[in-house]
Amino acid sequence: MGQTLTIKSATHSYQVVMEKGSRFRLAEQLKQHTPGYTKTVLIIDKNVADLYKEDFLSSFAEAPQVIEVASGERSKSFETYHQLVTKLLEAGLDRKAVVVAIGGGVVGDVAGFVAATYMRGIRFIQVPTTILAHDSSVGGKTGINHPLGKNLIGAFHAPSAVLYDPEILESLPEAELRSGFAEVIKHGLIHDRAFYTWLVDHIHSLTDLHVDMLGDLLLRSIKVKADVVEVDEKEQGIRAHLNFGHTLGHAIEAELGYGQLTHGEAVAIGMIFAMKLSEKVLHTTLPIDETSTYLQRLGYETSLRKGLTIAGLIDRMKLDKKASSGNMQFVLLSEVGIAGLYQVQEEVIESLLQELIG
Ligand SMILES: NC(=O)c1ccc[n+]([C@@H]2O[C@H](COP(=O)([O-])OP(=O)(O)OC[C@H]3O[C@@H](n4cnc5c(N)ncnc54)[C@H](O)[C@@H]3O)[C@@H](O)[C@H]2O)c1
Ligand SMILES: O=C(O)C(=O)C[C@@H](O)[C@H](O)[C@H](O)COP(=O)(O)O
Numbered sequence: 001m002g003q004t005l006t007i008k009s010a011t012h013s014y015q016v017v018m019e020k021g022s023r024f025r026l027a028e029q030l031k032q033h034t035p036g037y038t039k040t041v042l043i044i045d046k047n048v049a050d051l052y053k054e055d056f057l058s059s060f061a062e063a064p065q066v067i068e069v070a071s072g073e074r075s076k077s078f079e080t081y082h083q084l085v086t087k088l089l090e091a092g093l094d095r096k097a098v099v100v101a102i103g104g105g106v107v108g109d110v111a112g113f114v115a116a117t118y119m120r121g122i123r124f125i126q127v128p129t130t131i132l133a134h135d136s137s138v139g140g141k142t143g144i145n146h147p148l149g150k151n152l153i154g155a156f157h158a159p160s161a162v163l164y165d166p167e168i169l170e171s172l173p174e175a176e177l178r179s180g181f182a183e184v185i186k187h188g189l190i191h192d193r194a195f196y197t198w199l200v201d202h203i204h205s206l207t208d209l210h211v212d213m214l215g216d217l218l219l220r221s222i223k224v225k226a227d228v229v230e231v232d233e234k235e236q237g238i239r240a241h242l243n244f245g246h247t248l249g250h251a252i253e254a255e256l257g258y259g260q261l262t263h264g265e266a267v268a269i270g271m272i273f274a275m276k277l278s279e280k281v282l283h284t285t286l287p288i289d290e291t292s293t294y295l296q297r298l299g300y301e302t303s304l305r306k307g308l309t310i311a312g313l314i315d316r317m318k319l320d321k322k323a324s325s326g327n328m329q330f331v332l333l334s335e336v337g338i339a340g341l342y343q344v345q346e347e348v349i350e351s352l353l354q355e356l357i358g
């Protein structure tokens with residue numbers, strides 16, 4: 001039956017189910033987690049469809065409609081959103097229908113936003129297929145990007161279940177292991193010092209992330225996310241801590257052009273920046289060298305790419321959703337495992353960015 005973790009949202013509780021081979025039981029799982037549903041449509045990442053579509057369909061007596069979404073960050077767009085809603089209307093989905101999002105964070109975010117808004121909200125199930133999606137599939141943040149910035153349009157809409165089959169992660173390319181693992185490290189840094197230390201001591205290379213241990217590792221990381229979103233689902237307070245590394249990370253993604261650097265790679269640069277900022281603003285001492293060396297050993301970049309400008313990044317960061325009246329706010333660490341949200345003066349950010357640009 002695999003391992004489960006129950007998450008409480010404001011509207012309902014839902015389960016994260018981690019079970020090897022569960023992709024062959026999707027029809028059964030759907031009945032269990034969304035009782036009484038009238039119809040379903042599977043919205044699936046194109047690469048994932050090529051590899052696993054038949055596996056997902058194998059348990060249905062009558063195959064549901066499948067909509068394939070082009071792989072990549074560019075699909076988190078108005079165009080894809082519009083196309084998907086149109087296809088659901090044409091398919092005749094009613095308010096008791098269920099959307100199943102199968103893929104990484106891109107498909108989860110856009111399909112989740114479709115479900116959040118279709119007829120003012122229908123149920124949806126997250127079937128994460130990347131490491132990164134251990135983060136994106138839990139907590140109910142859904143949305144799309146705007147040319148001006150990441151995730152600027154969206155809604156909070158909790159899934160009815162998160163169905164993880166760790167076997168699927170075996171086909172992930174190295175760059176995607178790296179992207180997803182950044183959010184695992186983030187969870188340790190902001191909320192679970194022992195977990196962070198365990199990662200540094202035990203995961204020496206991305207090849208250490210093999211299927212036999214990924215289920216446990218991801219559940220531990222999801223537990224951090226669950227602890228936070230259960231207390232503050234709609235980001236009125238501590239949920240912002242999950243945004244550690246993201247103020248700069250999102251700015252980098254948008255400035256470079258979506259998809260040039262993966263989300264996790266951009267967040268990794270943002271985390272090192274936020275640790276340096278923490279030392280400056282909070283007069284604390286953090287293991288920046290250790291984290292930086294660790295990230296570099298795993299193949300992450302930790303400084304800013306050529307072509308990025310301080311002015312461009314600052315303009316983006318002023319549009320970040322945490323900004324208040326144009327003042328930038330950053331998640332900083334007073335120590336590993338303890339995060340907080342702080343307003344930081346533009347001059348301080350500017351001078352530190354200068355150091356990172358070199
Ligand atoms: N909603 C949230 O709380 C939240 C949290 C974190 C990140 N995000 C968002 O998630 C997105 C990134 O998600 P992602 O890293 O999963 O990227 P992604 O969805 O683009 O997937 C990464 C790549 O891996 C491929 N892929 C997916 N599963 C595969 C598999 N099992 N085998 C082989 N290839 C596979 C995809 O086709 C794609 O090319 C970003 O847009 C980010 O903003 C959202
Ligand atoms: O769940 C959250 O809250 C997070 O901040 C998790 C992040 O890893 C994720 O990238 C999220 O999409 C960022 O949210 P945003 O509100 O900054 O768009």
Ligand SMILES: [Zn+2]
Nearest residue numbers: 183246263267
């Ligand atoms: Zn993220």
